[in-house]
Amino acid sequence: MLNKKAKVKGEILAIEDNGLGFMQVHKDKVYVKQVLVGEVVEAIVTKKIKEGYIADVVKVIKPSSIRTKVKCPYFTRCGSCNYLHMLYPFELKLKTEQVKGLVEQYRLPMQVHNCEGMKEPYAYRNKLILSFGKSRKNEVVSGFYEPYSHKLVNIGNCLLHDKKSNDLIAHIKDCVKKCRIDVYDEATKRGFLKHVQLRENQKGEFLVTIVVVDKEFKGKKKFIDMLLDGHSEIVSIVQNINNRHTVVVLGNEEVVLYGKGYIEDTLCGLTFRISSKSFYQINHEQCEKLYTKALSMLKLKGTETVIDTYSGIGTISLLLAKQAKKVYGVEINAQAVKDANVNKEINGIQNVDFVCSDSGEYMQRLARVKQAVDVVVMDPARDGADKNFIDALLTLKPKHILYISCNPETQMRDIKQLNRVYNCKTVELFDMFPRTNHVESIVLLSRK
Numbered sequence: 001m002l003n004k005k006a007k008v009k010g011e012i013l014a015i016e017d018n019g020l021g022f023m024q025v026h027k028d029k030v031y032v033k034q035v036l037v038g039e040v041v042e043a044i045v046t047k048k049i050k051e052g053y054i055a056d057v058v059k060v061i062k063p064s065s066i067r068t069k070v071k072c073p074y075f076t077r078c079g080s081c082n083y084l085h086m087l088y089p090f091e092l093k094l095k096t097e098q099v100k101g102l103v104e105q106y107r108l109p110m111q112v113h114n115c116e117g118m119k120e121p122y123a124y125r126n127k128l129i130l131s132f133g134k135s136r137k138n139e140v141v142s143g144f145y146e147p148y149s150h151k152l153v154n155i156g157n158c159l160l161h162d163k164k165s166n167d168l169i170a171h172i173k174d175c176v177k178k179c180r181i182d183v184y185d186e187a188t189k190r191g192f193l194k195h196v197q198l199r200e201n202q203k204g205e206f207l208v209t210i211v212v213v214d215k216e217f218k219g220k221k222k223f224i225d226m227l228l229d230g231h232s233e234i235v236s237i238v239q240n241i242n243n244r245h246t247v248v249v250l251g252n253e254e255v256v257l258y259g260k261g262y263i264e265d266t267l268c269g270l271t272f273r274i275s276s277k278s279f280y281q282i283n284h285e286q287c288e289k290l291y292t293k294a295l296s297m298l299k300l301k302g303t304e305t306v307i308d309t310y311s312g313i314g315t316i317s318l319l320l321a322k323q324a325k326k327v328y329g330v331e332i333n334a335q336a337v338k339d340a341n342v343n344k345e346i347n348g349i350q351n352v353d354f355v356c357s358d359s360g361e362y363m364q365r366l367a368r369v370k371q372a373v374d375v376v377v378m379d380p381a382r383d384g385a386d387k388n389f390i391d392a393l394l395t396l397k398p399k400h401i402l403y404i405s406c407n408p409e410t411q412m413r414d415i416k417q418l419n420r421v422y423n424c425k426t427v428e429l430f431d432m433f434p435r436t437n438h439v440e441s442i443v444l445l446s447r448k
């Protein structure tokens with residue numbers, strides 16, 4: 001049993017899927033931030049978790065040869081990146097090895113291909129959420145959260161965002177201060193401004209979403225005028241109202257304060273409208289590679305009916321439409337479905353229908369009427385698919401299932417259940433989130 005602030009010393013035996021280095025200290029498991037396999041380190045315990053303890057590294061006694069100088073001044077505190085201290089080729093290798101480990105753990109007969117990285121693995125994020133809060137001294141703090149904590153780290157430039165985003169963050173912070181906007185304090189649950197979400201398209205245009213606790217926005221005009229002054233890259237500003245005291249960033253209600261309330265982006269040759277509440281892949285370059293690979297893996301003939309589940313704003317559905325007879329996109333977020341229907345119009349595509357539904361329930365409905373389905377594409381959130389969904393797949397038995405995931409752990413868990421009916425040969429990995437412990441993965445399952 002270790003106390004908080006206990007000093008521990010030892011060798012890092014593995015890097016876990018969550019990016020933390022594993023160290024055994026007598027009977028205790030200690031997970032150390034920002035270390036590498038084989039390193040001998042001294043660390044200080046900061047938190048007790050179910051599996052053991054979280055610790056911060058104090059001194060690297062024996063550094064790894066793949067350790068590199070970190071270029072970010074916030075790295076030791078901020079929770080956005082966790083692999084900045086590792087040479088990038090080794091990050092790709094680690095991600096590949098970790099997925100191989102999962103495949104072995106679930107005893108799946110699959111070959112894991114090397115993770116496809118970026119040439120320049122920085123400045124790729126097209127979305128960011130700047131959170132606001134107060135320090136103990138009651139000063140305004142704005143930035144990203146520390147990992148495993150609700151403490152905010154005051155961020156200046158972030159390496160994962162381009163110069164335009166970083167400049168806009170600085171400008172927004174300045175406007176908040178100058179307009180004396182009351183920021184939200186998590187401790188007292190008081191204050192007005194919680195977060196600002198930025199979304200950028202390929203043209204460098206921004207949709208700015210201001211998340212506040214109330215519809216009444218005192219000093220709104222002055223704030224908006226100041227935000228826009230000299231910043232023509234802001235094409236729209238939306239006020240999002242979130243008065244729930246939870247970790248969920250966006251509320252349901254929105255008011256458009258400036259512009260159209262959305263931005264448009266081009267991806268794989270199509271145009272997509274994106275609203276603040278809709279999902280859109282955060283790495284444009286890698287997303288194009290991912291979608292291109294996904295489509296080529298399916299080898300559609302043009303005669304198939306495809307169900308694209310967890311379809312977001314319809315990106316995959318609309319790309320698939322060119323190669324299939326009919327596509328149905330299924331998405332739970334009503335705003336995303338609205339965007340998807342507009343995207344269908346913008347791109348002049350007719351053979352796609354979008355349905356607002358829970359994907360598991362939708363699939364169950366198809367299973368009850370024994371609907372013939374050729375192909376199911378699934379791209380769920382990190383939790384993976386639920387029992388309803390997997391059971392329906394096993395009843396419907398489509399010829400192919402293409403499973404895209406941002407969490408290979410839940411993806412392999414789900415594939416294990418499908419494996420008695422489906423063959424799966426390869427796992428394709430794309431580094432959608434360089435310098436973090438996350439990776440995107442695709443598996444094609446073909447009925448035995």
Ligand SMILES: C[S@@+](CC[C@H](N)C(=O)[O-])C[C@H]1O[C@@H](n2cnc3c(N)ncnc32)[C@H](O)[C@@H]1O
Binds near residue numbers: 279281311
């Ligand atoms: C990882 S995103 C993928 C979106 C889209 N395929 C893309 O590539 O842009 C997952 C999507 O699933 C949606 N979603 C989450 N739970 C769902 C559910 N139970 N049923 C249907 N959609 C769901 C989310 O709103 C989100 O749009």
